[in-house]
Amino acid sequence: MIQVHQVSYSYNELSVLEQVSFRVERGEFVFLVGPSGSGKTTLLRLLYADLMPLGGDLSVIGQKLAKLDKMSLPYFRQKIGLVFQDFKFLPNKTVSENLALPQRLAGTAPKLVKENVNRFLHQMGLSHHQHALPTEISNNERRRLAIARAVINNPVLLLADAPTEDLDLRLSLELMALLDALNFQGMTVFVTTTDRKLAEKCNKRIIELRDGGIQ
Amino acid sequence: MRYRLKNAISHITCAGTSSLIGVIGVGFITALLTTLLLNHSLISEQSEFKSHSPTLVAFLKDTVDESNGRTLVSQLEKNGQILAVDYTSKADKLARGETEFQDLGVLIKEAFAETQGVNPFPASLNIYVDEELITRKALEHIALEIKTHDEIEDVMLTGHGQLKDRLRDSERTMLAGTAIAVVVVWFIIGSIIKRAAVARAEEIHLMKLLGMFRNHLLLPFAVHGLFLGSLGAICGLGCFYGMVYVFQSQLGGVHFLAMYQIILVVVAGMLIGLFVGVATHRKYV
Numbered sequence: 001m002i003q004v005h006q007v008s009y010s011y012n013e014l015s016v017l018e019q020v021s022f023r024v025e026r027g028e029f030v031f032l033v034g035p036s037g038s039g040k041t042t043l044l045r046l047l048y049a050d051l052m053p054l055g056g057d058l059s060v061i062g063q064k065l066a067k068l069d070k071m072s073l074p075y076f077r078q079k080i081g082l083v084f085q086d087f088k089f090l091p092n093k094t095v096s097e098n099l100a101l102p103q104r105l106a107g108t109a110p111k112l113v114k115e116n117v118n119r120f121l122h123q124m125g126l127s128h129h130q131h132a133l134p135t136e137i138s139n140n141e142r143r144r145l146a147i148a149r150a151v152i153n154n155p156v157l158l159l160a161d162a163p164t165e166d167l168d169l170r171l172s173l174e175l176m177a178l179l180d181a182l183n184f185q186g187m188t189v190f191v192t193t194t195d196r197k198l199a200e201k202c203n204k205r206i207i208e209l210r211d212g213g214i215q
Numbered sequence: 216m217r218y219r220l221k222n223a224i225s226h227i228t229c230a231g232t233s234s235l236i237g238v239i240g241v242g243f244i245t246a247l248l249t250t251l252l253l254n255h256s257l258i259s260e261q262s263e264f265k266s267h268s269p270t271l272v273a274f275l276k277d278t279v280d281e282s283n284g285r286t287l288v289s290q291l292e293k294n295g296q297i298l299a300v301d302y303t304s305k306a307d308k309l310a311r312g313e314t315e316f317q318d319l320g321v322l323i324k325e326a327f328a329e330t331q332g333v334n335p336f337p338a339s340l341n342i343y344v345d346e347e348l349i350t351r352k353a354l355e356h357i358a359l360e361i362k363t364h365d366e367i368e369d370v371m372l373t374g375h376g377q378l379k380d381r382l383r384d385s386e387r388t389m390l391a392g393t394a395i396a397v398v399v400v401w402f403i404i405g406s407i408i409k410r411a412a413v414a415r416a417e418e419i420h421l422m423k424l425l426g427m428f429r430n431h432l433l434l435p436f437a438v439h440g441l442f443l444g445s446l447g448a449i450c451g452l453g454c455f456y457g458m459v460y461v462f463q464s465q466l467g468g469v470h471f472l473a474m475y476q477i478i479l480v481v482v483a484g485m486l487i488g489l490f491v492g493v494a495t496h497r498k499y500v
Contacts, residue, residue: 078426105427
């Protein structure tokens with residue numbers, strides 16, 4: 001599902017990733033653990049082709065990212081679910097409009113979009129907030145909304161950047177249970193976190209990133 | 216469709232008051248361009264009205280009889296730049312006096328009929344040249360050349376040639392004005408759509424990350440351009456029409472543009488807006 005081979009990246013002179021290599025198989029649930037500034041978000045951005053590596057090869061869902069062109073990039077990204085660390089909601093759109101966005105971008109029929117949005121809002125316990133703005137709901141609800149938006153198009157791979165950041169252990173475990181359920185349905189899940197204990201508690205494969213390399 | 220329309224409207228509102236300023240700017244340029252267009256139409260109308268009158272009228276001396284006059288006609292017709300020469304005798308001129316000089320002509324005609332005195336109208340040659348091919352300078356040169364003949368008392372340029380010159384000038388001015396207007400309108404609309412694109416930059420980036428196809432935002436950009444171009448053109452025409460209507464008495468009954476010209480201006484505004492919208496989309500999305 002994910003093949004990272006000798007990937008390097010740097011911001012100007014500052015090297016962030018050096019010769020990073022690992023593999024994630026289809027259906028796996030993997031934690032990428034590392035302290036703040038270790039390059040987790042950069043690696044994730046490389047995986048969804050927001051950045052291009054300065055060296056090495058990257059292959060995600062069978063697609064070599066170096067060979068992605070402007071035409072095939074949207075198709076590639078529609079197969080991936082993204083949960084951003086800062087959520088990246090459209091602040092002037094309601095909860096349901098934010099949730100509908102990936103479906104609209106994929107060209108899903110309006111009637112189906114409405115059905116799916118209602119179903120996901122119900123599943124995530126956000127039905128009563130459908131007309132609220134993202135700034136009007138709690139942090140935990142925003143996280144659930146971010147996950148719902150990431151999976152509404154039924155992607156084969158879910159990339160989540162620090163989804164448990166600022167959450168207490170109970171809520172973190174609740175969220176992990178939600179991701180575990182998605183993984184159980186066949187979705188490959190790749191989560192970054194600074195919390196090693198949480199990753200160990202979940203009893204999943206852990207890849208540790210430290211000082212720009214895999215430990 | 217409803218989503219796409221909402222998306223397009225939200226895109227227009229992203230530019231905030233700039234869209235309104237843009238409409239005013241495009242309207243102002245349209246009003247200026249309409250002034251040139253109206254001026255050109257008026258000159259064109261006058262030129263059309265005078266198209267059957269001769270370019271030059273050469274008055275013959277009273278001593279020249281009809282046969283000498285006709286000999287001069289055949290001499291002048293040898294000039295390659297002259298299309299035709301018509302001879303009008305003193306008697307014909309007297310007969311036409313009524314139409315050419317109205318009250319004064321009637322008075323002269325009646326006096327002549329009563330007294331059979333001296334006919335004050337000179338015999339003349341109506342000279343036609345191809346004004347499309349001849350410049351004002353060349354026309355003046357022909358006039359001077361005709362004047363060198365002993366039989367000629369005076370040569371007069373009827374003004375039709377002058378109108379043609381003015382028509383050519385106004386055509387050139389209008390072309391230059393249109394080119395400048397297109398550039399300025401392109402700049403105005405482009406700046407405003409760019410502003411909307413910059414305001415939506417984060418949103419556009421997020422949409423790209425979520426798998427947006429490039430053409431997804433083409434419609435809002437194109438609609439924004441169409442909106443600015445068409446509304447600006449309509450406002451400009453509306454304001455100009457208002458001014459013409461208010462100052463109609465001072466302008467001497469000038470008619471406003473023909474319907475096809477109005478449609479042309481609006482369509483031009485829409486097309487420029489559309490092109491700018493698409494170009495800005497290509498650049499920023």
